[in-house]
Amino acid sequence: MNILIIYAHPSNKSFTYKVLQILLKALNMSSHQVEVSDLYKMKFQSDMTEEEYEREGFAKTELPLSEDVIAEHRKIDWADCIVFLYPVWWSDCPAKMKGWFDRVYSAGYAYGYSQNGEKAMKMKHIKLGLVICTAGHPNDFLEETGIAGSMRNVMLDDRLGVRFEKKEMMILGGTLELEKVANSHLEKIMNLGMNMDKFCDTF
Template structure:
């Protein structure tokens, strides 16, 4: 199974980066092929240009797609599984990752005016892993967990993936209490990927 990790965090000092490093280590240990789109490392442009807006807003598919977006399309086409890894900021992903969806999910590729229009293949597995300061119980109690799942799984991943799952690694405000169970959950996710590939 070929895996694409779309990783979004600006700091190598972050807990999200620790999760990222652990995830890559476990994937290597299982001999799983993966490549990474590290959006901050790549300096990925998250804002639509005026021309891109014109293409998207008016479905002008004759307008060209930017080279950096085409490069992401190629990564998606090589993948069987995409893992989105990011921190929860104000109940959603960082703006740069939202911009990845805005630009990479381009008209004529990820969506269109009818079912036969989009070119993006259906991937086997979509995994969303996000770190959050608040506990999962609190995020569920106030409705944020469900909101994030609706946005990421139902809308952004949508029918583009055969199977989808979201893992919220909450409670990082008390990191010493959650780091061991979180790392165990990452191990379980990798095992699930490995089993899915056989």
């Protein structure tokens, strides 16, 4: 399976980076083809330019797309599965990843309507969209306060939306007390990576 990982974290000393390394190890051991868009390492431009706003805000799809956006489209077209991996900051993903959606989900590619009102998008339906996020608060707190539900609504229902056949979010919470949860979380990620094909079939 071709797996694209959209990764957003500025520090290689973070627990999120450890999660990435374990996931890559497991996926490679399972003979999947993997590509990573490391948004901070790539210095991905998260802010939309004025010209891009003209294109997106007014659906002027005749305006050209930026080369970095086209490069991400090629990766999406190649992928059977996309994993979005990031830390939870203020109940959402980092600005780098939000900017990835703002710019890469361009009009005429990830959304839009034709003149007769029918939906028009070139982005293919991806088999699986998997959101993995690390969070300082424990999962119970995130569920009780409604934060987890809000994150699922935004990421799964809106950003992944109809573009993915199957969607799932995995919250690795409680990292403020990392020594208590690290081994369990990393074991879960290793198991996921080693059994990604089976995971796709369990929905």
